[in-house]
Amino acid sequence: MVRDGRMGGAVLRSLSRLAEGYAASACAGLPLGIAIARSRPARVAIRPLVLGLQALPSICWLPLAVLWFGLSEWAILFVVVMGSLLAVTISTEDAVSAIDPLVLRAAGTLGIKGPRFFGGVLVPAALPGIVTGLKLGWSFAWRALMAGELLFGAGGLGQLLANGRDLLDVPQVMGVMIAIVAIGSAVDQLLFHFAEVRIRRRWGLAEAT
Amino acid sequence: MPIPTRTFAEQANRQASRASASNKGGVLDRLKEVLVPRRLLVPRRAREGDAKIAVQRVGHRFGNEVVALDNVSIDVHPGEFVCLLGPSGCGKSTLLYALAGHISPSGGRITIDGQQVSGPSPERMLVFQEPALFPWLSVTQNLTFPLRARGLSRAEAAARAREFVRLVQLEGFEGALPHELSGGMRMRVSLARALAMDPQVLLMDEPFGALDAQTRDQMHRLLQRIWTRDQKTVVFVTHNVREALVLGDRVVVMASRPGRVIHDLEVRLPRPRDPDDEALVHLSRRIREEIGSAEGRGRTAPPAPPSDEERDVAESAPAAGSLPDRAPDPLGARL
Ligand SMILES: Nc1ncnc2c1ncn2[C@@H]1O[C@H](COP(=O)(O)OP(=O)(O)OP(=O)(O)O)[C@@H](O)[C@H]1O
Ligand SMILES: [Mg+2]
Numbered sequence: 364m365v366r367d368g369r370m371g372g373a374v375l376r377s378l379s380r381l382a383e384g385y386a387a388s389a390c391a392g393l394p395l396g397i398a399i400a401r402s403r404p405a406r407v408a409i410r411p412l413v414l415g416l417q418a419l420p421s422i423c424w425l426p427l428a429v430l431w432f433g434l435s436e437w438a439i440l441f442v443v444v445m446g447s448l449l450a451v452t453i454s455t456e457d458a459v460s461a462i463d464p465l466v467l468r469a470a471g472t473l474g475i476k477g478p479r480f481f482g483g484v485l486v487p488a489a490l491p492g493i494v495t496g497l498k499l500g501w502s503f504a505w506r507a508l509m510a511g512e513l514l515f516g517a518g519g520l521g522q523l524l525a526n527g528r529d530l531l532d533v534p535q536v537m538g539v540m541i542a543i544v545a546i547g548s549a550v551d552q553l554l555f556h557f558a559e560v561r562i563r564r565r566w567g568l569a570e571a572t
Numbered sequence: 573m574p575i576p577t578r579t580f581a582e583q584a585n586r587q588a589s590r591a592s593a594s595n596k597g598g599v600l601d602r603l604k605e606v607l608v609p610r611r612l613l614v615p616r617r618a619r620e621g622d623a624k625i626a627v628q629r630v631g632h633r634f635g636n637e638v639v640a641l642d643n644v645s646i647d648v649h650p651g652e653f654v655c656l657l658g659p660s661g662c663g664k665s666t667l668l669y670a671l672a673g674h675i676s677p678s679g680g681r682i683t684i685d686g687q688q689v690s691g692p693s694p695e696r697m698l699v700f701q702e703p704a705l706f707p708w709l710s711v712t713q714n715l716t717f718p719l720r721a722r723g724l725s726r727a728e729a730a731a732r733a734r735e736f737v738r739l740v741q742l743e744g745f746e747g748a749l750p751h752e753l754s755g756g757m758r759m760r761v762s763l764a765r766a767l768a769m770d771p772q773v774l775l776m777d778e779p780f781g782a783l784d785a786q787t788r789d790q791m792h793r794l795l796q797r798i799w800t801r802d803q804k805t806v807v808f809v810t811h812n813v814r815e816a817l818v819l820g821d822r823v824v825v826m827a828s829r830p831g832r833v834i835h836d837l838e839v840r841l842p843r844p845r846d847p848d849d850e851a852l853v854h855l856s857r858r859i860r861e862e863i864g865s866a867e868g869r870g871r872t873a874p875p876a877p878p879s880d881e882e883r884d885v886a887e888s889a890p891a892a893g894s895l896p897d898r899a900p901d902p903l904g905a906r907l
Contacts, residue, residue: 468674469704473718473769474694483717487708567707567751 377519384443385504396455421446421507446507447500454496458489498555616836623647630680640666642830653806655820663831664809672698697771703758705750712746736764756783813856
């Protein structure tokens, strides 16, 4: 399986889908979370919806996705986005709400406003929490993608796993499972853990070693 | 500059000798007691011209029904250095926050240059009781970031940051992050950041409370130098009477529950002022007595505990009466 290139192809396929879906939910989730934390109308209108939908396992979006987008790439991306968007949004909102009011007051008295305030104060001040949210969102996206591919059968690691089952090929099933675990924890540990530690240290939240 | 411990001891000595002199009824000392404070500390008289900051019958009640300010009226003229003095919890920070536009008082009016205060602005720079630095930015970046927001070019901002880091004596720490500095160093960065912004009005909330005596004296000199050079209007909150007398043209004494102004005094000590100057020490004692009696009149509560300063004095040179007559037996004798 590895030798005939099916594995490599499946990994690439899954990762590229993941990248698209995850990028979309990060790009939407960050502003959404900031909006909910900073504006009362947004909080009243969107927050209950976001919290409610979070209770829905992401794969439950698949039937709706198929009805809306047909058996296309879009359907599976939709499932990935719905899986991680809410987690990113909620964590971002938490992080922004938890910013030390003194930092915001200092920004006010120093006359920092507009885009400079958002990019230079709000996001950096919330960044440790935001990165934790992005990490959480990533692992949700990964799970949603695997579930989607497994049921939907449009290539990728999930379908390879389903094929293994159909062919009663235990080594293939286990090999794919190992690949899923390996990729999941590699990104988690290498990328997010590293970023998290770096940020916490710079922000003075962790003991310097 | 004298070493702090010696300073306190000397003061205590001076105070003690004065006390003994007046016990004997030294005419000169009596005269001094009566005359010196009269000339150097006078009730403030109304001044001509427009006030820079006008606080008119301001009251503030917090959500939990605490009356933090009650009918406070103060006007501050351009270039004045006003110290707000009062015990903890008397509403000094609340008043300062209202001046800065961070809270809107529940009653009364605050105007600056005739315009009602409606929100924070870099023209009314507030230096907080805590450093309030941006923890992800280095010392230099903490200064340059707001300067750039004010429209300075990168080079101008960098030059200005360098200058003010030097003024607060933090050369060598330009690249350090706030959490790598001591509390006093952080406070100095905060001061440098505020001064670098060159505001017309500086509102300072006990900025030097966390500094050691030596650094505090240096910061006092720096602040006085900048104030005289740049004609800033300063409102400076402190609960240290001597600090108020070293810095202020005017000392506004507040009392608590409800927070209100009980005295508005003009300080006529010549500048530059020495914190150990005899007249100044004397005035500070008089003001402390005044505060104590005002608090006592306000309500029947036990007298306020002595301020840090009083304790320092008392500890470094205990009065003869407070020592037990006989030293306790040395431990060795019992073995
Ligand atoms: N956010 C708040 N909510 C409710 N009550 C408050 C709040 N902030 C201050 N107070 C109350 O208002 C009163 C005045 O507080 P303030 O912080 O102005 O005192 P302060 O004079 O600055 O004291 P300190 O010298 O200790 O800093 C206090 O009794 C305090 O309990
Ligand atoms: Mg205070």
